[in-house]
Amino acid sequence: MLDQRAPLLAVMDLQAWYGESHILHGVTFDVHEGEVVTLLGRNGAGKTTTLKSIMGIVGHRTGSVRFEGDELIACTSNQIARAGIAFCPEERGVFSSLNVEENLLLPPVIKPGGLPLDRIFDLFPNLKERLGSSQGTKLSGGEQQMLAIGRILRTGARLLLLDEPTEGLAPVIIQQIGKTIRALKEQGFTILLVEQNFRFASTVADRYYVMEHGRIIDQFANAELDANVEKLHDYLGV
Amino acid sequence: MFEIFGIPSAALFGQLLIGLINGSFYALLSLGLAVIFGMLNIINFSHGAQYMMGAFTAYLILQYSGLGYWPALIIAPIIVGFTGIIVERVFLQRLYKLDHLYGLLLTFGLALIFEGVARNYFGSAGLPYTVPESLRGGQNLGFMFLPNYRAWVIAASLVICIGTWFVIERTRLGAYLRAATENPTLVRAFGINVPRMITLTYGFGVALAAFAGVMAAPIYNVSPQMGSELIIVVFAVVVIGGMGSILGAIVTGFGLGVIEGLTKVFFPEASNTVIFVIMAIVLLVRPAGLFGRRA
Numbered sequence: 225m226l227d228q229r230a231p232l233l234a235v236m237d238l239q240a241w242y243g244e245s246h247i248l249h250g251v252t253f254d255v256h257e258g259e260v261v262t263l264l265g266r267n268g269a270g271k272t273t274t275l276k277s278i279m280g281i282v283g284h285r286t287g288s289v290r291f292e293g294d295e296l297i298a299c300t301s302n303q304i305a306r307a308g309i310a311f312c313p314e315e316r317g318v319f320s321s322l323n324v325e326e327n328l329l330l331p332p333v334i335k336p337g338g339l340p341l342d343r344i345f346d347l348f349p350n351l352k353e354r355l356g357s358s359q360g361t362k363l364s365g366g367e368q369q370m371l372a373i374g375r376i377l378r379t380g381a382r383l384l385l386l387d388e389p390t391e392g393l394a395p396v397i398i399q400q401i402g403k404t405i406r407a408l409k410e411q412g413f414t415i416l417l418v419e420q421n422f423r424f425a426s427t428v429a430d431r432y433y434v435m436e437h438g439r440i441i442d443q444f445a446n447a448e449l450d451a452n453v454e455k456l457h458d459y460l461g462v
Numbered sequence: 463m464f465e466i467f468g469i470p471s472a473a474l475f476g477q478l479l480i481g482l483i484n485g486s487f488y489a490l491l492s493l494g495l496a497v498i499f500g501m502l503n504i505i506n507f508s509h510g511a512q513y514m515m516g517a518f519t520a521y522l523i524l525q526y527s528g529l530g531y532w533p534a535l536i537i538a539p540i541i542v543g544f545t546g547i548i549v550e551r552v553f554l555q556r557l558y559k560l561d562h563l564y565g566l567l568l569t570f571g572l573a574l575i576f577e578g579v580a581r582n583y584f585g586s587a588g589l590p591y592t593v594p595e596s597l598r599g600g601q602n603l604g605f606m607f608l609p610n611y612r613a614w615v616i617a618a619s620l621v622i623c624i625g626t627w628f629v630i631e632r633t634r635l636g637a638y639l640r641a642a643t644e645n646p647t648l649v650r651a652f653g654i655n656v657p658r659m660i661t662l663t664y665g666f667g668v669a670l671a672a673f674a675g676v677m678a679a680p681i682y683n684v685s686p687q688m689g690s691e692l693i694i695v696v697f698a699v700v701v702i703g704g705m706g707s708i709l710g711a712i713v714t715g716f717g718l719g720v721i722e723g724l725t726k727v728f729f730p731e732a733s734n735t736v737i738f739v740i741m742a743i744v745l746l747v748r749p750a751g752l753f754g755r756r757a
Contacts (some may be wrong), residue, residue, distance in 0.1 A: 266481070301650045302651070302652075302653050302655050305652055305653030306653045310652075314646060317645055319641045321643065322637055322640060322641055330641055330649075331652035332652065332653055332654060343550075376652075379653070
């Protein structure tokens with residue numbers, strides 16, 4: 225809003241379909257370099273689909289997704305990843321046929337500038353202890369979430385799409401994830417976060433977009449959060 | 463000469479050897495099927511025909527270019543593997559989202575076409591292919607005579623099987639393959655070209671079948687139906703080992719070859735059916751197979 229530079233990610237009139245169902249009806253927003261931007265909204269509002277559409281993993285999409293000025297709407301998801309966007313799915317996507325180390329090292333390094341492993345272990349000390357563990361899916365929910373975030377920090381991607389990283393986790397783990405997101409922001413990562421829990425989001429986000437029925441219906445900065453709490457309760461139905 | 467349970471040792475070890483030879487082919491072929499099923503979700507019914515194509519390609523290479531067994535062992539799998547890549551790009555890639563049945567029917571139809579074409583041009587009598595000079599003769603081990611070529615087949619099959627297992631279970635490329643088997647969408651979203659990996663995997667599985675075909679050429683007749691005779695047993699091996707299990711394919715391939723050989727010694731009447739009896743029992747007790755992941 226106040227930022228006059230060209231955004232790192234500019235989404236314009238993004239529409240997406242799963243088979244016959246039309247999920248996104250023209251989503252427009254942008255994310256600037258170094259920002260943490262949160263998509264809020266109820267279940268089924270289209271937040272996850274927005275992330276997946278940016279990543280190119282929905283059935284069909286139209287509109288415009290520009291990243292660092294390059295149009296990505298016609299690209300396949302492996303090309304989008306190679307452009308420098310990394311995705312951490314809601315279901316975490318830890319692979320049961322890979323051990324913890326293989327899971328951590330799975331995403332290929334796409335450009336220089338990723339975090340070295342010891343920095344990732346600084347952020348997630350638990351992961352280091354679990355490296356020898358046989359199966360990725362034998363980890364606790366919190367550890368799986370750390371693994372899912374940790375593995376995309378190595379790749380050199382500068383824009384991280386995090387889909388509900390706090391879902392189903394204990395409060396102490398949620399605090400650790402929040403601390404991690406703030407640390408990543410300090411290190412220059414740009415983060416687009418999907419959250420249902422705006423109390424958590426308020427501890428990390430710079431700006432919010434609110435989604436409903438596949439559209440952005442409102443937006444405000446973190447400083448305006450208090451003034452918008454009433455409205456938010458309405459939007460989110462809490 | 464000595465006897466074990468009233469069976470002359472030469473007969474016993476002779477059948478054990480035949481069992482190991484058959485097991486080498488079962489293992490190589492079911493390994494290819496397991497790799498293909500794991501990545502493509504396709505039950506590759508043309509695997510036997512592709513094995514046959516390997517043998518015929520070796521034969522044709524010898525006829526037309528004079529290149530013998532050793533070059534053919536490299537060239538034939540590459541050629542046949544390349545035909546597999548074409549099949550995957552033209553046909554199979556359209557079927558991944560459909561039920562297994564479609565892939566099975568398509569590859570079964572392709573097998574009939576490949577075999578029909580071979581029968582049309584070469585007849586069904588079978589063509590000779592001689593053992594390479596360097597592997598003629600054999601070793602007298604005291605208790606039995608071991609032909610060099612058969613020793614080579616067992617050793618080569620073991621090396622290929624263990625090598626493939628190692629690549630899939632212990633390397634980075636193998637981690638990509640295993641992860642893409644579980645969740646191809648996410649692996650692709652990490653920047654890996656999964657469709658190309660799938661195409662190459664099918665090409666590799668088909669090349670394995672062709673490699674087995676070249677190795678079989680000097681032992682069995684090179685004939686259009688050589689694959690369809692073998693493939694039924696190989697499918698039983700895959701079911702017993704567990705669909706898509708690499709280790710299962712290798713262990714049950716060799717194991718069932720040996721069991722089949724021993725059955726020939728102790729109860730010859732059952733030797734043709736023993737594998738299917740085992741398959742029935744395994745399906746009753748462990749429907750996912752001995753090494754299957756999901757019970």
